[in-house]
Amino acid sequence: MTQPVSIEFTELDLDAIAEFEGRVAVIIPPSGKMDAAARRANRLTKGALKRLVESEGWEKAKSGDLTTLAWPAGMAAKALHVLCLDRGASALETRKGGAALAKSKGEDALLVLAAQVRRGADLAQGIALRAYAFNERKSQPPKMQGPVTMAVSKPEEVSDAAAPLLSVAEGVLMTRDLVSEPANHLTTVEFAERIKGMADIGLKITVLEEKDLKSLKMDLLLSVGHGSVTPSKVAIMEWSGGQKGTAPLALVGKGVVFDTGGISLKPAAGMEEMTMDMGGAGVVVGTMKALALRKAKANVVGLVGLVENMPSGQATRPGDVVTSMKGDTVEIINTDAEGRLVLADVLWHAQKKFKPAAVLNLATLTGAVIIALGHENAGVFSNDDAFCNKLLKSAGAEGEGAWRLPLGEAYDKQLKSDIADMKNVGGRPAGSITAAQFLQRFIEDGMPWIHLDIAGTARVSKDTDFAPKGATGWGVMTLNRLVADHFEET
Numbered sequence: 001m002t003q004p005v006s007i008e009f010t011e012l013d014l015d016a017i018a019e020f021e022g023r024v025a026v027i028i029p030p031s032g033k034m035d036a037a038a039r040r041a042n043r044l045t046k047g048a049l050k051r052l053v054e055s056e057g058w059e060k061a062k063s064g065d066l067t068t069l070a071w072p073a074g075m076a077a078k079a080l081h082v083l084c085l086d087r088g089a090s091a092l093e094t095r096k097g098g099a100a101l102a103k104s105k106g107e108d109a110l111l112v113l114a115a116q117v118r119r120g121a122d123l124a125q126g127i128a129l130r131a132y133a134f135n136e137r138k139s140q141p142p143k144m145q146g147p148v149t150m151a152v153s154k155p156e157e158v159s160d161a162a163a164p165l166l167s168v169a170e171g172v173l174m175t176r177d178l179v180s181e182p183a184n185h186l187t188t189v190e191f192a193e194r195i196k197g198m199a200d201i202g203l204k205i206t207v208l209e210e211k212d213l214k215s216l217k218m219d220l221l222l223s224v225g226h227g228s229v230t231p232s233k234v235a236i237m238e239w240s241g242g243q244k245g246t247a248p249l250a251l252v253g254k255g256v257v258f259d260t261g262g263i264s265l266k267p268a269a270g271m272e273e274m275t276m277d278m279g280g281a282g283v284v285v286g287t288m289k290a291l292a293l294r295k296a297k298a299n300v301v302g303l304v305g306l307v308e309n310m311p312s313g314q315a316t317r318p319g320d321v322v323t324s325m326k327g328d329t330v331e332i333i334n335t336d337a338e339g340r341l342v343l344a345d346v347l348w349h350a351q352k353k354f355k356p357a358a359v360l361n362l363a364t365l366t367g368a369v370i371i372a373l374g375h376e377n378a379g380v381f382s383n384d385d386a387f388c389n390k391l392l393k394s395a396g397a398e399g400e401g402a403w404r405l406p407l408g409e410a411y412d413k414q415l416k417s418d419i420a421d422m423k424n425v426g427g428r429p430a431g432s433i434t435a436a437q438f439l440q441r442f443i444e445d446g447m448p449w450i451h452l453d454i455a456g457t458a459r460v461s462k463d464t465d466f467a468p469k470g471a472t473g474w475g476v477m478t479l480n481r482l483v484a485d486h487f488e489e490t
């Protein structure tokens with residue numbers, strides 16, 4: 001597993017600025033007003049910073065912009081970074097500033113002179129989120145990440161404020177690792193092992209094996225894994241940080257460790273991307289890790305359906321009719337619409353077993369959501385405006401894109417089957433919505449529910465504000481905030 005970069009908080013030592021090897025960062029507001037640390041760096045570099053803030057370029061500088069002076073004279077450092085950051089910068093802006101620093105830091109040690117920064121904890125979180133690379137599958141991984149030292153005015157206070165934020169960042173990193181892992185390494189067995197490892201941080205872990213799933217009648221989920229040699233599993237993570245007896249929030253994730261499409265085989269081009277088809281489960285696991293590490297005062301249960309969708313002589317055929325745990329029958333028109341089959345049974349089990357206050361599921365469910373929203377926003381579907389607005393607000397506050405799409409009876413009709421209670425596909429029009437309609441059939445009346453289609457946001461092909469290209473961990477920050485703001489006792 002990727003280790004988060006080490007971040008230490010110390011008091012400002014002006015004399016250390018000249019001697020620090022690695023990289024040094026100063027923070028200057030758009031006004032150009034320098035604090036003691038910046039003034040010292042300016043003096044050491046014979047006025048370079050003064051010339052910078054008096055330059056035409058600085059006039060145009062926006063909060064969050066980063067300027068780098070390489071091999072500054074008068075300092076031992078490799079580079080002097082100047083982060084332009086408003087004194088009144090929001091948490092999100094401050095985090096983006098931290099991320100910009102982490103991006104330029106590479107593997108070097110970094111000294112951040114942050115005594116003037118109001119939100120030092122957010123700056124630290126931004127650094128922790130962006131100082132990430134997936135090197136687990138390289139025979140010669142790059143040398144250890146150099147540590148980060150943040151010189152702040154009240155180290156203990158900032159360190160205490162940063163602790164929960166760094167816990168959340170650790171959750172995000174775990175999600176990214178899971179999403180990045182290839183399917184020969186992250187089998188359902190290995191996935192369940194990593195989840196079991198989280199018992200260490202106080203989570204109660206249960207893994208349901210195929211025989212358990214058979215007795216629970218989760219035949220829809222089992223039908224997806226029939227073609228694979230890696231066994232189907234459901235892993236359950238319980239965090240009971242709230243009052244005893246308070247109904248939990250249930251988080252449910254699609255964990256298809258590889259999606260070939262099954263007998264409805266996908267085309268070869270791009271099929272390798274389907275290692276990320278466990279992204280929903282990855283976010284559930286990362287969120288549970290964040291909640292446990294920061295000891296959230298809430299009851300939350302995470303359930304993930306772990307399966308592999310492979311073609312074989314035992315695989316489910318197009319046209320097969322399978323009975324769900326709920327009891328409804330499904331005509332499987334296309335074995336590539338497998339995520340909804342997995343989720344249907346896990347959603348049903350989550351409601352029956354845990355009687356949750358609300359249910360939220362995540363899945364890399366449809367290619368159609370990428371056509372609709374690209375990689376900027378996850379698709380949001382809900383039967384409950386109040387619950388949905390809370391989620392949208394949390395996503396907005398964390399800078400994670402989320403956009404609500406409609407549900408409706410007319411879409412539901414597209415799932416009508418001639419021989420069973422429903423089909424698993426609704427045709428080409430509104431493919432993401434009919435997938436959501438399918439899931440809604442497995443939500444009990446009156447249960448507040450949100451479905452997040454993260455096919456476009458779980459992994460992206462260019463850098464984002466907080467992650468290098470690849471797995472983003474989209475959703476962990478949002479779900480953590482949703483819990484903090486609406487499910488946690490104060």
Ligand code: BES
Pocket residue numbers: 259261277334336337338339364365366367368425426431455456
């Ligand atoms: N895992 C895919 C969806 C997906 C596509 C995720 C691209 C990430 C990137 C899902 O299981 C799938 O194959 N969906 C089909 C549904 C169709 C058969 C109705 C799709 O989107 O084409």
Ligand code: MN
Pocket residue numbers: 259261335336337338339
């Ligand atoms: Mn599929």
Ligand code: ZN
Pocket residue numbers: 256259277336338339364365
């Ligand atoms: Zn899939």
